[in-house]
Amino acid sequence: MKILHTGDLHLGRFYKGELPQNISSIRREELWVSFKNTIEYVNDNNIDVLLICGDIYEREYFTFSDMLRFRDILNKLNSAYTFIIGGNHDYIDENSLLYKVDFNEKVYIFNKDAFFDIDELNLRVHGISWNRQFDFNTDLNFKVEDEKTNILMLHGSVGGRDYFPIDMKVIDEYKFDYVALGHIHLEQKIEDNCYYCGSPEGLSFSELGDRGFLVVEIENGERKVDFISNSIRKYNEIILEVSEDITVEKVLEEFNNLLSSKKEDLNRVIVRGKYTNPNYLIEVLKNQRGFFYVEIVDELKLTISIEELYEKNRENIIGKYIAGAKADTRLLNIGLKALLEAKNEN
Numbered sequence: 598m599k600i601l602h603t604g605d606l607h608l609g610r611f612y613k614g615e616l617p618q619n620i621s622s623i624r625r626e627e628l629w630v631s632f633k634n635t636i637e638y639v640n641d642n643n644i645d646v647l648l649i650c651g652d653i654y655e656r657e658y659f660t661f662s663d664m665l666r667f668r669d670i671l672n673k674l675n676s677a678y679t680f681i682i683g684g685n686h687d688y689i690d691e692n693s694l695l696y697k698v699d700f701n702e703k704v705y706i707f708n709k710d711a712f713f714d715i716d717e718l719n720l721r722v723h724g725i726s727w728n729r730q731f732d733f734n735t736d737l738n739f740k741v742e743d744e745k746t747n748i749l750m751l752h753g754s755v756g757g758r759d760y761f762p763i764d765m766k767v768i769d770e771y772k773f774d775y776v777a778l779g780h781i782h783l784e785q786k787i788e789d790n791c792y793y794c795g796s797p798e799g800l801s802f803s804e805l806g807d808r809g810f811l812v813v814e815i816e817n818g819e820r821k822v823d824f825i826s827n828s829i830r831k832y833n834e835i836i837l838e839v840s841e842d843i844t845v846e847k848v849l850e851e852f853n854n855l856l857s858s859k860k861e862d863l864n865r866v867i868v869r870g871k872y873t874n875p876n877y878l879i880e881v882l883k884n885q886r887g888f889f890y891v892e893i894v895d896e897l898k899l900t901i902s903i904e905e906l907y908e909k910n911r912e913n914i915i916g917k918y919i920a921g922a923k924a925d926t927r928l929l930n931i932g933l934k935a936l937l938e939a940k941n942e943n
């Protein structure tokens with residue numbers, strides 16, 4: 598039996614000013630495209646079961662027509678069974694949009710049911726939708742059956758204290774063939790039979806690198822878990838180190854080298870080191886074109902000391918300004934910054 602484990606899709610995500618408008622619109626749509634690609638993967642690779650472990654969508658930004666779209670995409674599945682639990686962003690109650698549309702008979706949504714059986718696959722899938730009131734120590738209702746393949750779906754944090762804490766000591770007693778987790782957006786193995794799938798697309802600069810989903814093969818009690826990279830773009834954080842003896846031209850060469858394989862990604866370049874004209878360099882880097890998205894974080898320091906600057910500029914406006922403002926450090930820094938920038942513009 599082949600299982601695809603995904604979750605934390607965050608369809609409809611609203612990018613709260615963290616990206617420019619045009620980029621966030623593209624990303625919002627790409628979350629949908631990424632999900633469509635996942636469905637295509639299920640069809641092309643004879644996956645029997647699709648598990649979606651919560652946070653499919655963000656309740657406050659998801660409309661009825663979004664839910665119809667979600668249904669239409671899910672309906673493209675050729676034969677796989679789908680199991681859905683709610684997460685903290687799309688918690689399930691009687692008003693949940695998941696209940697306002699009709700899914701086909703191969704889609705199972707966990708609300709009150711403790712498990713569903715699929716006789717054709719000799720499979721029992723347990724699941725608990727995210728619930729703030731759920732008491733992990735007393736409310737568990739698992740009925741593992743040894744003759745079947747037993748799977749559990751949860752949305753919460755292993756060892757955590759808020760947001761549905763999951764106690765692995767309790768889970769381990771049930772001997773599940775596989776425990777599919779959602780909520781933590783970084784793909785990771787918790788135990789041999791228990792994984793977080795991670796978010797299928799990075800959602801911010803705190804979700805760097807490769808993203809995708811997990812494919813789990815369970816055959817005769819043997820289990821194989823593979824991460825499949827599937828994201829449309831990645832978030833990257835890149836450090837660009839400079840020193841005062843490097844020309845702007847050489848910095849640009851380095852910048853382009855670092856980004857050459859990442860042109861279509863979302864990149865954050867942190868510029869570090871000491872430089873004679875830091876503000877000028879940052880402006881030049883900010884104006885580079887030909888990338889999907891690059892943001893520059895300025896961690897440069899001015900190398901030159903005030904004394905040195907004064908010695909080199911005695912005869913011009915910079916030197917005269919230093920002489921006049923040196924008693925007030927704050928004023929000195931503000932004025933110097935403006936003067937050095939103005940000088941570079943000419």
Ligand SMILES: [Mn+2]
Binds near residue numbers: 684782
């Ligand atoms: Mn999430």
